[in-house]
Amino acid sequence: MAAMATVAKVVCCFVLVLGVANGQGLKVGFYQNTCPNAEAIVNDVMRTVFKEALSLAGPLLRMHFHDCFVRGCEASILLNSSTNTAEKDSPPNLSLRGYQVIDRVKAALEKKCPGIVSCADILAIVARDAVVATGGKFYNVETGRRDGNVSSLTETLTNLLPPTANITTLIAGFNAKGLSVKDLVVLSGGHTIGTSHCSSFSNRLYNFTGKNDADPSMDPNYVKVLKKRCKINDQTTLVEMDPGSFKTFDIKYFTLITKRRALFTSDEALLNNSVTKAYLTAQSKNGGSTFGDDFGVSMMNMGRISVITGSAGHIRKFCYKNN
Structure with a gap:
């Protein structure tokens, strides 16, 4: 997700080739015959979760982003490591929350449809339910992903885009995953829900150029x-x-960007490209008339990144470990 608050490096050429979205084998209603109530089961769990802790919506949405941008949408973000070398152990992912929620959803699905629904698809469905629970527009989720079996801390550092990224790095990073400039600005709108640690943007407040100064592009009153x-x-x-x-999925974050009150350099950077600037400005002025639909389309595009389908990969019984 543009500017997912993380620490990272520019994507290397090798990753550019491997990261392209394809989505082959995915479709809406993939489980219609094998587990027809799959999405309803997920939704039942998530309604209870969000009634208790709506603040988890933001982290769970980010979890899907962070999963897809590393190795593709195959649930590698969920795997544990006894040596703390998995994706979830990486600095960019230490602020993610809600792993226990995914386990809870998986247990409910295994009870009704054992060995059928992948953890990767659970992440995609839960992300959609997080958007809807916070007032966003419902969108269809393609399913049919299978789970991978590798999770590497170091791969997060070459795939997750940092909050300090400029517009050139952002566009290149999204293009590497088969995503467009429009996807970049639309998905950045996901920052309308959730919170960030001060450490993800404090350089803009205290030491932007190494001279104990604030970022001059940020509204000084907001600083x-x-x-x-x-x-x-x-x-x-x-x-x-x-x-x-921050618990309402709307277009107010776009308005903050236009007022130069975005937290991250990577969000402010959207003002430095004619396409991204025009989009967020238009949505701010027209009340986000197309944002809901656009977000659903871009989430579908992101959900196709380097998926594992067919007979490849596997369906984990427990999302936190391989079978």
């Missing part, structure tokens, strides 16, 4: 507000990405 919340070297405080609306 003052953020400094009250985030002290130097603060690693624990959470800040709403869309203040006052």
Whole structure:
């Protein structure tokens, strides 16, 4: 997801080739014959979860992004490692929450349809349910993914785009995954829900050029507000990405970007490209008239990245370990 708050490096040429989205073998209603109530089962669990903790919607949406951008949408983000070398152990992913929710969903599905629904598809469905639970528009989810069996901490560092990325890096990173410039700006809108640690943007407040200065492109009044919340070297405080609306899926974050009040350099960077700037400006002015539909399309595009289908991979019984 554009600017998923992570630490990363520019994608290398080798990854550019492997990361292209294809989506072959996916379709809406893949489980119609084998587990016809699969999405309903997921939704039943998630309604209970979000009733108890709607704040998990943002992290669960990010989890799907972070999974797809590393090795493709094959649930490698969920695997545990006894040596702390899996994707979830990487600095960019330490702030993710909700793994226990995925386990809860998987258990419910295994009870009704054992060995049928992949963890990769669960992530995609849960992400959609997170959007809907926070007021976003329902969209169809293609399913039919199978699970991978490898999870590498180091691969996150060459695939996840950092919050400090400029527009050139963002466009290249999305293009590497088969995603367009429009996908970039649309998916960045996912920052309308959730929170961020101060450490993901504190360089913009205190040491932007290495001279103890703030980012001059950020609204100076907003810098003052953020400094009250985030002290130097603060690693624990959470800040709403869309203040006052961080549990509502809307287009207010786009409005914040146009006012130069985005938390991340990578979101502010959307003002530095004619396509991305035109889109977020238009959505801000027209109340997000097409954003809901656009987000569903871009999520479907992202959900096709390097998927495993057919007889490849496997269906994990427990999402946190291989069979």
